[in-house]
Amino acid sequence: MKPAEFTYHRPDSVAEALSLLADNADAKILAGGQSLLTLMNLRLARPSAVIDVGRLTELTRIFDDTDDLILGALVTHRTVETDPLIAARAPLLADAARYIGHVGIRNRGTIGGSVAHADPAAEMPLATVVLGATCHVESAVTGRRQVAAEDMFESFYTNSLHPHEMITWISIPTIQSGQGWGFVEYARQHGDYGLAGAGVLLGLAPDGRITSVRAAVLNAADRPLRFVGDDVIGEKPSRELWEGLASRWAGQTEPSSEDPDYSRRLCATAVTEALTAAERRLAREKEQTNGN
Template identity: 65%
Template structure:
């Protein structure tokens, strides 16, 4: 199939793009197009105006900001996968990017586009939630505001952005001494749609006991699921990070998931395994990162 009729508009600056979002009929930003164009070809999305922002070089930058990594919304998946700064400062994000689709998709897709698309089975939304990322958005009429990654995701392919808002920057806290990370994804083969997956960010204290824990699950609900000290992992704080602990926690958290897959119990078992495996990897890395 081919997309329904639309008007193509290519602004020359972020300010011009924001003005277009506020004034053009039914505008839809086009970044990498790896998700949007497919939906348009299937007639599942029918924007009246395509607003092409994909050539804004100012939003394709990655830079270090003391305790955080800052990424422009147009940073490609391939950059997240290969950039040494991303690998050093946000290794979980770096690892997750390598699981996205195939090379052609990673060459074109953007982090801002992936977050806005809000696919609960996508890797970058999971990484953003697990790492506690902040999403910065702008509007010509509303100005600027910052959302936590958790606040951005509403439901299947639905975000909390207003129609005239554009994601411009993403801030990701940099990994700190004493922290470790793990990312595990299960798919029928590499590049396929993920069946289940988990991201873990673990902090250990000077005694080697658990001081902080964030666990994210993908394809386990209508949005990326996050479990942390507020969401039932508090009983493990102060405990020694042992395989038996992670196995039990994996099953306990997997039971709270609500996967949309027809074989719910199968996906929950994959979630439990992904949590345990990712947590064990995080434990090993935390011990090395002192």
């Protein structure tokens, strides 16, 4: 199918893009186009105007702040996957990007576009939620504001942006020494939508006891879900502990699949394996530290 008739705009600056958004209440922003164009071709989205932000190269930059990485909304998934600074400072984000579609899609799709699209089965929303990212949002009408990633996602393909707002930057807290991470996704084949997936951050004290643990899961509800394991702080990690924690968290999910019980079991397995991977990374870090 072909999209319904629309007016096409291609601004040269963020200010111009925001002005166009303010003047067109039902306009849609075109970044990589990997999600929007499909919806438009199926007539599931019928914006009167499309604002192509492809010329806004200022939003393709990456900044290394003290405790955060600042990514422009137009940083592509392929850049997230391959950039050495992201790999060093936010490796969970880089690893999650590898699961997005295929290379052609990752070359075009953007982190800001994925977050704004708010697909509960997508990797970038999950990664931003578990990492505690902050979205910087701008509007010609109301100015600037910050939205925690967890508050950005409201329901299926529904974000908390106002019609005149656009994500411009995303702050990603970097993974610190003593934090382990894991990302696991299950799909029928690489490039397909994830049937289940989990990202985790785990903190361990020098004596090996848990100081913090949190996770986010995809395709388990109408938005990425975040869980915090305050009740296991102070305990020693074990496979039994991870399986129990994962089972409890998976029991709180609301998958929309034809077989919710299967989806919950797959979710629990993903969380267990992600926690195990995080624990192993911390063990290797400790070995390397002691070896030096």
